[in-house]
Amino acid sequence: MVFRSYMDLALEEAQMAAARGEVPVGAVLVSPGGEVLARAGNRTREFSDPSAHAEMLVIRAACAALKSERLPGHVLYVTLEPCPMCAAVIGAARIARLVYGADDPKSGGVSVGPRLFSHSQCHHRPEVIDGVGEREASALLTRFFAARREPREGF
Amino acid sequence: MVFRSYMDLALEEAQMAAARGEVPVGAVLVSPGGEVLARAGNRTREFSDPSAHAEMLVIRAACAALKSERLPGHVLYVTLEPCPMCAAVIGAARIARLVYGADDPKSGGVSVGPRLFSHSQCHHRPEVIDGVGEREASALLTRFFAARREPREGF
Numbered sequence: 001m002v003f004r005s006y007m008d009l010a011l012e013e014a015q016m017a018a019a020r021g022e023v024p025v026g027a028v029l030v031s032p033g034g035e036v037l038a039r040a041g042n043r044t045r046e047f048s049d050p051s052a053h054a055e056m057l058v059i060r061a062a063c064a065a066l067k068s069e070r071l072p073g074h075v076l077y078v079t080l081e082p083c084p085m086c087a088a089v090i091g092a093a094r095i096a097r098l099v100y101g102a103d104d105p106k107s108g109g110v111s112v113g114p115r116l117f118s119h120s121q122c123h124h125r126p127e128v129i130d131g132v133g134e135r136e137a138s139a140l141l142t143r144f145f146a147a148r149r150e151p152r153e154g155f
Numbered sequence: 156m157v158f159r160s161y162m163d164l165a166l167e168e169a170q171m172a173a174a175r176g177e178v179p180v181g182a183v184l185v186s187p188g189g190e191v192l193a194r195a196g197n198r199t200r201e202f203s204d205p206s207a208h209a210e211m212l213v214i215r216a217a218c219a220a221l222k223s224e225r226l227p228g229h230v231l232y233v234t235l236e237p238c239p240m241c242a243a244v245i246g247a248a249r250i251a252r253l254v255y256g257a258d259d260p261k262s263g264g265v266s267v268g269p270r271l272f273s274h275s276q277c278h279h280r281p282e283v284i285d286g287v288g289e290r291e292a293s294a295l296l297t298r299f300f301a302a303r304r305e306p307r308e309g310f
Binding site: 044045047048049050051056059060063064066067068069070083084085087088089092093106107108109112113114115116119120121122123 | 199200202203204205206211214215218219221222223224225238239240242243244247248261262263264267268269270271274275276277278
């Protein structure tokens with residue numbers, strides 16, 4: 001149940017991202033004691049920053065707050081399977097556990113494609129739990145892309 | 156020769172990073188017209204940011220300056236083979252050409268390990284040119300890590 005309540009915050013962030021016209025992905029960074037240190041949704045458009053994914057933003061925010069490059073014992077909740085960039089920074093930050101919602105067969109980097117945590121060059125592998133809040137996370141993404149595709153059909 | 160002169164700027168950034176106690180890697184982002192839009196060395200310690208690699212910093216700076224998430228036609232010079240995180244953001248930013256110096260068999264993400272540009276989930280593959288300034292880039296890294304290991308031998 002605790003997985004689910006943190007994921008609900010991540011889903012709220014994903015909804016707010018959609019409302020800003022950003023791909024609806026949200027993330028929450030939780031301390032070893034259970035405190036929410038950072039929460040964010042994608043802001044790549046707003047920031048003109050291809051790295052401004054939800055996971056990257058919460059890791060940067062928590063690291064800055066703690067003045068540390070690493071977050072051992074911390075847990076990252078994110079609504080969508082991280083891309084290779086985010087999977088790599090999750091490893092670099094020494095996140096203890098990654099909990100994610102929907103799989104991302106097109107752009108994921110954990111369960112598909114480069115499978116970041118499966119190589120000897122990966123210096124840290126978090127525990128990975130998937131499928132938490134999957135239905136809501138997928139529904140948000142499906143609605144977002146469906147709404148964006150419709151106007152384009154006129155062209 | 157043009158490869159080499161931009162790489163010299165990246166090597167200067169790597170040297171400055173070493174002087175700050177950061178892993179000596181430097182990067183330069185060049186516009187399609189040949190203008191240096193951004194140059195940076197690693198600042199992960201200074202910023203308490205595990206994503207503050209030289210490549211990430213120049214991409215973010217150039218994207219912010221151009222108010223664009225993408226940098227088509229641009230060239231990234233970096234003294235060391237990018238890690239998986241940086242390789243992924245190079246792809247996300249649609250960088251046209253990646254020129255790097257030394258290989259990184261331990262932590263690289265282009266020629267070894269997850270080989271980011273070799274998967275179907277990779278949406279953009281830059282042209283990759285390696286070995287430019289390799290000797291100087293490797294020497295900087297070797298000196299940096301040797302100097303840091305010496306004091307530890309007393310423990």
